[in-house]
Amino acid sequence: MSHFHIYSLPVELLDTLTPRNLVSVPRPRSPSPPPVASSTIGSRACNVCNGVAFVDVEEQRAHFRSDWHRYNVKTRLSGGQSVSELEFSKLVDGLEDSISGSASEDSDSDDSDDAVDALVSKATRKARSRSPSPGPTTTPQTALTWFHSPPSTQLGVYKAVFNSGLHPSDYLSELKSxxxxxxxxxxxxxxGGHFAGAIVRVSREPEKEDNEEPHKKKKPKKPKQDTEVLKHKTFHRYTTRRKQGGSQGLNDNAKGPAKSAGAQLRRYGEQALRDDIRNLLQEWAEEINGCERIWIRATGANRKIFIDYDDCVIERGDGRLRTFPFPTRRPTQSELSRCLLELTRAKTSHLTEDALRAQDEAYLASLPKPKPIPVASAPAPEKPKPVKLSKEEEILREKWSRLLEMVSKGRLEPLKSFWDREGANLGGVDAPIPDWAGEKRATLLQVAAHAGHEDVTSWLLETLHADPTVDVPLAKSGEPEDTDSGEASDTPAPPKGSRRTAYDLARTRAVRDVFRRCAGAHPDWWDWFGAARVPSALSKEQEEEREEKKKVRRKGLKDRVKEREAKAKPAPEPEPQPKPVQQNQKVRDPTGPRKLGGASGAAEGIAGLTPEMRAKVERERRARAAEARLSALSKE
Structure with a gap:
């Protein structure tokens, strides 16, 4: 026999079959419940919940909606065992969040789903804590499970044919049942708008022996086929955008509803296809309820055609639901027949035990070596979580940020108007800058002095009476200390780590003069020459005297420049008599032919001039250089 039907295997072959473990023996686990007797499997029984039977269809549908059934389905899918209704009630009682209305029509509510998921997660965690960790080598996961019959026969059966959540060690007993x-x-x-459906019989009833009139010869009956199509239906609707792919519904969800005539037709086709399929399911409801397996090939939104709607025939979480474990083509009646043959026909191979052993060894050798288990390192210190600020704190931080920005950038006019509105709310001019601002200075006066804005510094000192005696914060460990004072200061730089004030942060002489000028005008305001570290006061008379000294020094410099120019002036030479130029005679340029664009550079600029003209040009150049030096000195 070249092909074996999984529902009619020979008895002599079944008795010799053993599970075929490709690589390693699976982990030991708790024994599975005994398989449900065949008398309880049918249209009025639940194979997931240990074969519980029902009186009518309504009771069966209510069971499929219950939390007990959905819990068993999720537990079996995760590799666990089904529980009885009494055990499930105990689990619910132990859960903090109670499940309400488990048998009502609202059983698919969010609260119920959360409770069932919580129970499944709790059971999974317990199972993982009790079971040892798996080894580095695991059995490859394939859609087929294999059985071996000595000496050289192997059978492969799709796992989807068996009950959900069944352990591989129980596949053989399930195959016999x-x-x-x-x-x-x-x-x-x-x-793609194509639909194909069928109700098929996959195993025939045993034939009854006819003992009437044994002396009459009868014609031998034709053997019945292993599978038989009881009902089938196919139809097609226009739902797919030609040469572009994808249904109209997917295109509307991605780009918005199109307004073309073709889009309207495709939307109508999708609705008509959905209605046709649901009407067919309602028509076949009795046969579907009596089926052992329900195979559905539908992806995305098409799967919602069969489940999750009012009065649906197939309930969500039904243990009979399966997907085809192999690629399929366009839905047609012939494709359904091919898939039925693929599912019910056992795959066969003929390898000896030595060949199987060599195959296993070759596979084990091809597996990558297990990575070493990393040593658990000390847990890293947790970063402090950001504190959630209140609305008032966010507003306060925004005001401080704006204030510091205006002071550091020297925007005096906006600063004045902002301070008139918000100065009192921020604590006054001497309020310490908050630590979260990341500023190295302690007050606004120190920020302005360090930024070099003399107008802002003068406004803070003269108008707001900012305190210049506040110490500059010392640098934290690992941070460089800011000791840059710009130009030469009147006060020597303090040693590193010593006390400093706003005057020490001034980088220009103009800003330091603001402090000295204020100290001279208002000596009783602060301890200028002690706590504020201002070296001396600056009065108007001292400033005028300093300007006079600058003018005298500038005048003396000019006189020295003129003396040097007079000494360097060469004696005048007699002018040579020009030769008479004859008429019609071209005057020749003494410098030779010139290029387009003129001469460039100082040497070419004086080429061709007489010695007297060259001396005059040189004197003018030296005079311009002296004026430039004098203007530079006057700006100091």
């Missing part, structure tokens, strides 16, 4: 007759499947496919 599949040999009983009377099983039906529902198969549906939808894609």
């Amino acid at each position: 599949l040999q009983t007759g009377g099983r039906t499947w529902a198969m549906f496919m939808v894609a």
